Amino acid sequence: MKGVLTSVALSLCLFGCSDSDSxxxxxxxxxxxxxxxxxxxxxxxxxxxxxxxxxxxKLAIAACVRGDDPGELPLVSVMTEAEFSEYVASDSPRxxxxxxxxxxxxxxxxEPGGLTAKKKPLRSSHEWAAFYRWQEKDxxxxxxxxxxxxxEVNATLVHEFVHALQDREVDLEAFALAHAENxxxxxxxxxxxxxxxxxxxDQVRAAMLxxxxxxxxxxTRLNELVRYGEDWVFEQPSLLVAAGEVFPYMHGARYLYPRxxxxxxxxxxxxxxxxxxxxKALMLxxxxxxxxxxxxxxxxxxxxxGIEHYxxxxxxxxxxxxxxxxxxxxxxxxEAALTLRHDEFSIYVExxxxxxxxxxxxxxxxxxxxxxxxRVGELFTNGESHRSGERLRVAASKDTNLDLSWAVEGxx
Amino acid sequence: MVVMRxxxxxxxxxxxxxxxxxxxxxxxxLGCDSSDEEKLDPTERYCDALCARAEQCGIADGSCAGICxxxxxxxxxxxxxxxxxxxxxxxxxxxxxxxxxxxxxxxxQMLGSFxxxxxxxxxxxxxxxxxxxxxxxxxxxxCEADYSRFxxxxxxxxxxxxxQPCEEIMPCVDLSxxxxx
Numbered sequence: 121m122k123g124v125l126t127s128v129a130l131s132l133c134l135f136g137c138s139d140s141d142s143x144x145x146x147x148x149x150x151x152x153x154x155x156x157x158x159x160x161x162x163x164x165x166x167x168x169x170x171x172x173x174x175x176x177x178k179l180a181i182a183a184c185v186r187g188d189d190p191g192e193l194p195l196v197s198v199m200t201e202a203e204f205s206e207y208v209a210s211d212s213p214r215x216x217x218x219x220x221x222x223x224x225x226x227x228x229x230x231e232p233g234g235l236t237a238k239k240k241p242l243r244s245s246h247e248w249a250a251f252y253r254w255q256e257k258d259x260x261x262x263x264x265x266x267x268x269x270x271x272e273v274n275a276t277l278v279h280e281f282v283h284a285l286q287d288r289e290v291d292l293e294a295f296a297l298a299h300a301e302n303x304x305x306x307x308x309x310x311x312x313x314x315x316x317x318x319x320x321x322d323q324v325r326a327a328m329l330x331x332x333x334x335x336x337x338x339x340t341r342l343n344e345l346v347r348y349g350e351d352w353v354f355e356q357p358s359l360l361v362a363a364g365e366v367f368p369y370m371h372g373a374r375y376l377y378p379r380x381x382x383x384x385x386x387x388x389x390x391x392x393x394x395x396x397x398x399x400k401a402l403m404l405x406x407x408x409x410x411x412x413x414x415x416x417x418x419x420x421x422x423x424x425x426g427i428e429h430y431x432x433x434x435x436x437x438x439x440x441x442x443x444x445x446x447x448x449x450x451x452x453x454x455e456a457a458l459t460l461r462h463d464e465f466s467i468y469v470e471x472x473x474x475x476x477x478x479x480x481x482x483x484x485x486x487x488x489x490x491x492x493x494x495r496v497g498e499l500f501t502n503g504e505s506h507r508s509g510e511r512l513r514v515a516a517s518k519d520t521n522l523d524l525s526w527a528v529e530g531x532x
Numbered sequence: 533m534v535v536m537r538x539x540x541x542x543x544x545x546x547x548x549x550x551x552x553x554x555x556x557x558x559x560x561x562l563g564c565d566s567s568d569e570e571k572l573d574p575t576e577r578y579c580d581a582l583c584a585r586a587e588q589c590g591i592a593d594g595s596c597a598g599i600c601x602x603x604x605x606x607x608x609x610x611x612x613x614x615x616x617x618x619x620x621x622x623x624x625x626x627x628x629x630x631x632x633x634x635x636x637x638x639x640x641q642m643l644g645s646f647x648x649x650x651x652x653x654x655x656x657x658x659x660x661x662x663x664x665x666x667x668x669x670x671x672x673x674x675c676e677a678d679y680s681r682f683x684x685x686x687x688x689x690x691x692x693x694x695x696q697p698c699e700e701i702m703p704c705v706d707l708s709x710x711x712x713x
Contacts, residue, residue: 151658152672271671288619304554330672332657337665344667345699 123447124390160184164327168269168315169250169261171200171278178274185320186387191264192417194284195258204248204262219430219476223467226478226518227443228410234358249276252283259284271328279321286313290392299395304436307367309395312404315372318389322373338381342374354450359442367438371402399438400460416464418481418513423468424526427477432466435480439465444491459485461510470522477517479527486487491514510531574606574614581618589626608709610687613646644677651684652676658694666698684707 154164160282162181166287168173175196199207200423214221214236224230249272250261261268286292292313299309322341326333349366356362375396379387396402423429435443441457461483468477482492489512496503496514506528515527579600586592606614611683621629628634648656656675661669679687686709693704 152676155672236630271669325669328671329660329664329669330657331660331664335657335661340665340698341667344665348667 125289130207135472136229152416155330155332157181157323162322163285166269166271166328168267168275169196170263170268174269174274175277175469178277179281179284182278183285183323186285186316187322188281188285188289190285191288194281195256197258197296198260198263201262201264204260217474219469222476223465223478226499226516229358229360229442231357234361234445236441244398248282249273252280252287254283254287254296254531257284257287259399266396271325272516275321276329279317279323281316282320283313285394285481286316289389296391300509302433304399304434304438305397306404307436307438308398311368311375311389312395314368315374315376315381315419318369318373319376333433334385334466340378342370342377346370346374347412350450352443353442353511354445362441363438363442367399367402374405375402399436400458401488403441403454403458415455415483418462418511421466421479421527421530425466425521425523426471427526428471430467430469430476432464434463435465436460439463440482440488440492444495445490453491456485456488456491468527470517470519471518475519477515477522477527478517479513481511481532483512484512486510506532552686563608564594574609575604576599577611578606578614578618579604579676581615581622585622585624585626585629589629591626591629608682610681610683612647613642613681614644616642642681644680646670648680649684651687652680652682655679655691655694658691662694662701666701 156162156164160181162184163177164181167177169175169178172193176193177189179190179193182188218235221230221232221235225232225234248262250259252259259277261273263276268402276345283292290313295309295313296306300306323333326336349370353359353362353366376391378390379391383390421429437457437460440460440463441454444453444456463483464481466479466481469475470477480492482489484492489507489510492512492514493507495504496505496516500516500518502518502520502522502524503514504524504527505512505514507513508531511532513532515524517524559635568634579597582594582600582604583592586596606617609617617638620641624634624638653672653676656672656679659679660670660672679690682690689708690705693701693708696704
């Protein structure tokens with residue numbers, strides 16, 4: 121079972137683009153205006169994305185910057201905000217009781233209700249301008265009764281058309297299912313389609329703004345967007361949810377950029393065949409430096425006293441970073457998180473009380489393990505830890521009477 | 533959630549505050565010296581218009597022009613912009629003449645009203661590219677609307693700001709235009 125990243129059909133939505141532009145981007149009469157991307161000589165002016173002529177232009181642009189034939193225009197449908205909220209709620213229902221959410225809340229990674237908050241229109245749907253559905257093969261625009269002719273919604277449409285083009289070539293649903301073994305692997309893999317779509321969308325955004333794409337220092341821009349995205353994540357009440365909305369796009373684009381610049385679309389297709397395996401690779405910006413080594417799995421546990429295993433996933437370097445950085449120095453905790461080699465994040469449930477028990481097994485540098493122990497000590501009165509060399513296992517529960525000794529016995 | 537920096541409009545409040553310098557002194561009211569028909573520079577044009585309006589309103593004394601010329605600074609503005617600026621607030625009601633919001637309103641009113649000079653266009657190409665590289669979204673059109681109010685000389689000073697590290701670009705612009713960061 122997967123935790124946060126349960127949504128499949130919606131997983132290629134573009135975050136962060138409002139349906140209308142801020143007045144800072146208000147266009148005025150003048151000589152300035154869009155500047156075509158070299159080799160893709162189209163009209164980059166924002167247009168009403170509900171009109172077919174506008175959609176065709178944006179598809180042509182998306183295909184050109186990707187190096188594709190535009191082919192037929194994908195179906196573009198429209199949902200009202202209410203329809204979208206209903207769709208999101210039905211697409212990714214949460215289990216009851218939601219042990220994943222309870223576990224993440226215990227670690228301070230999600231606020232209570234954080235995983236179900238996507239059902240609330242004002243918490244998510246207002247932030248979405250459009251999304252691509254790989255099952256229906258359509259692009260859905262969210263219509264809030266406001267004009268859909270601004271720069272950002274035009275850029276978003278390009279993003280979604282990139283997904284449509286990817287899907288024709290790669291089969292995005294199969295790609296997602298093939299990399300769903302745990303949250304960290306899924307997040308890293310998702311950074312390929314989202315990173316490419318963001319990168320190309322951002323080229324088009326530059327063109328629409330009148331920026332010469334060849335004069336842009338893209339390495340600096342992507343680093344700045346990553347930094348700004350992380351700042352935003354740490355301002356949100358549910359860090360893990362917010363990170364899921366930023367990480368595949370910004371970190372993904374930064375990861376893809378040097379490869380795309382060198383090898384173009386074929387380099388991106390190579391990444392589709394062999395995506396980065398962890399959030400650590402993306403945080404480093406280069407999978408070659410990820411330092412991923414084969415780690416032996418952690419020994420299985422034998423719980424006692426009516427406690428049963430519920431599920432296991434992992435948090436990865438990103439989850440560890442969020443966990444450690446919640447109230448401390450971010451650059452230092454980022455470095456600490458990047459020493460992660462392997463982790464397993466398990467939930468056990470005590471049948472009588474239905475309280476979840478979190479068991480987190482981590483292999484990382486000794487200082488990182490110490491930081492985890494300290495943080496667990498701050499968060500829980502009922503917490504146990506067991507450390508052996510560069511391996512650590514911590515177990516914690518909100519139930520202060522629960523015996524957790526079974527979780528920290530034996531070898532690591 | 534917009535995880536992308538969108539550049540705020542130029543910081544006009546500090547500029548308005550500088551133009552307002554001395555305006556409170558005008559409220560003593562005995563008419564101002566508007567006899568000087570020679571308008572040698574934008575500051576004098578601005579002060580002439582301000583003092584004339586203050587006189588109409590009966591809130592200026594003879595020291596108006598002197599105070600204004602000493603303290604107001606429209607140096608970064610184009611001459612035609614300074615003149616238009618003065619005309620704008622000259623039409624304002626007397627009770628709001630010394631109100632900062634009035635000046636800000638005139639400032640905004642001129643947004644996009646002046647065609648960019650050739651130098652202004654070149655500056656904006658460099659400026660938006662520099663800002664885009666730093667994670668901002670700011671269009672050449674918005675840039676020209678914002679910066680066409682400034683003289684080529686002022687923009688020449690600003691051009692150096694586009695070469696600054698990301699975190700220094702806008703402070704550099706503020707310092708260059710407003711004399712403060």
